[in-house]
Amino acid sequence: MGEVLDAAAVRRWCRLASEALGRTRAEIDALNVFPVPDGDTGTNLHLTMLAAAEAVEELPDGADSARVWRALSQGALLGARGNSGVILSQVLRGLAEIVGPVAASAPGEVSGDVLWEALGYASVLARTAVEHPVEGTILSVLEAASAAAEPGPASGGGPTLRQVARSAADAAHRALRRTPGQLDVLARNGVVDAGAAGLCVVLDTLAAVITDEFPERYEVPVPDHPPSVRDEARERGPGYEVMYLLEAPDEAISRLRRTLDGLGDSLVVVGGDGLWNVHVHVDDAGAAIEAGLAAGRAYRIRVTYLHAAEGPQAPCTGRGVVAVTAADGLAALFESAGARVVRREPGRVPPIAVLVEAVLAAGDEVAVLPNEPEVLALAEAAAERARDSGVRIAVLPTRASVQGLAALAVHDPLRRFDEDVIAMTRAAGATRFGHLQIAEGEGFTSVGICRAGDVLGLVEGDVAVIGTDLAGVAREVLDRMLWGGGELVTLIPGATAPAGLAGLLEEHLRETRPDVELVTYEGGQQRYPLLIGIE
Helix, strand or coil, rough: CCCCCCHHHHHHHHHHHHHHHHHHHHHCCCCCCCCCCCCHHHHHHHHHHHHHHHHHHCCCCCCCHHHHHHHHHHHHHHHHCCHHHHHHHHHHHHHHCCCCCCCCHHHHHHHHHHHHHHHHHHHHHHHHEEEECCCHHHHHHHHHHHHHEEEEEEECCCCCCCHHHHHHHHHHHHHHHHHHHHHHHHHHHCCCHHHHHHHHHHHHHHHHHHHHHCCCCCCCCCCCCCCCCCCHHHHHHCCCCEEHHHHHHCCHHHHHHHHHHHHEEEEEEEEECEEEEEEEEEHHHHHHHHHHHCEEEEEEEEEEEEEECCCCCCCCCEEEEEEEEHHHHHHHHHHHCCCCCEEEHHHHHHHCHHHHHHHEEECCEEEECCCCHHHHHHHHHHHHHHHHCCCEEEECCCCCCCHHHHHHHHHCCCCCCHHHHHHHHHHHHEEEEEEEEEECCCCCCEEECCCCEEEEEEEEEEEEEECCCHHHHHHHHHHHHCCCCCEEEEEECCCCCCCCCCHHHHHHHHHHHCCCEEEEEEECCCCEEEEEEEC
């Protein structure tokens, strides 16, 4: 082993790097004062590298180098966490795009020159992904490592793989020690940059695998003293970290970058070929998510409140439920069942400040019903902020209004809070949901191509039926949803539903499933002509 970077070596590197970051995670977290002193850089780097390693481990043993490098890059992109993790994913992508093709054709041809080129390319990719690069960070250390990775020619040819890997790792450590002189917040707190320290561990493990020389431990510089970032530094920064994966055409990303750059800072967008990982710090998390929704399909949305020590104070006591909805009829349904309603515009998410205010006004024990996948991350962030005031909060993973209504139907404020949350969660989870939607343009779905004006029938968020007749699609969706059984069907026609739609579906159910109970409510929602719930 050693002096080679084939598929087996890449597998070993992924395992070793994720294990080494796991062992040094706490030490790296302790260095974290930039861009936000939230003490999670080591954790984010570990989780990002672990996602890459797990993607590689899922491949069969005989997978060739091309597949291994692709899995490494894709796994890191999908699993990237935090500002530093997103940048690390871009570093791994750069290595994969240069080394991967060479290793696939001839593993023995991955020379020192190839690795040197890959490190330089990774440095360029990482720097261009950051909207406003800052010196004294992981970017500076990576650049120094790639620049120093080209030693003088070795005897008989160019630099060896061993020389380049070792030179890059050593140069990274030297550059790491210089970071306090490049970034004032590091010098004030007596630390080196946390992200750069994590990169040094990654490069050390790469050199170890190539040279077959494994140190007993991977060094992370100890702070001169415990960091004590000033309170005013926290107050100056945006309040929320927003991250999401985004399926969007490449040409939409420039506009997204401009929009997000105007909303906050620490903007990093990585990816390509229609799949992107977006990271930004903002005060208006909803606007950052909506920018992604405008560019394409945003999912795996995560919102983290960055100033946990500055939470507001709860003004009241008692047990309450907060439900989010965009429709008048649904709002009335939730309110009649005792929930405090937060209204949102159709196709948009509510401001976090409004959600926090509603939670604090609802009581000391509060269950939150997001009722849309896009709202779930915001609800979690609002809950995190409100918890600082002593409120007990549970965010139920309701992805549709029918699930929220099912949860609210079993809500009992006389039960212990934990028991009530469990009962509501079970009721929501036992409710399958579907809806009808009108296609706004041509697109690809899991069941074929749809065109503008087509009626789409969705089950659990996925297109299951495409048709031209709304009632016909509704009947087929109902039948599909009832194949798995069900005792209670809930229909919620929207504002654009044709008159008599509920009656037609009731007649259909009497003929095909007379055993089920049917309830119908007028929802008034604009976006979906019909919502369906099966319990």
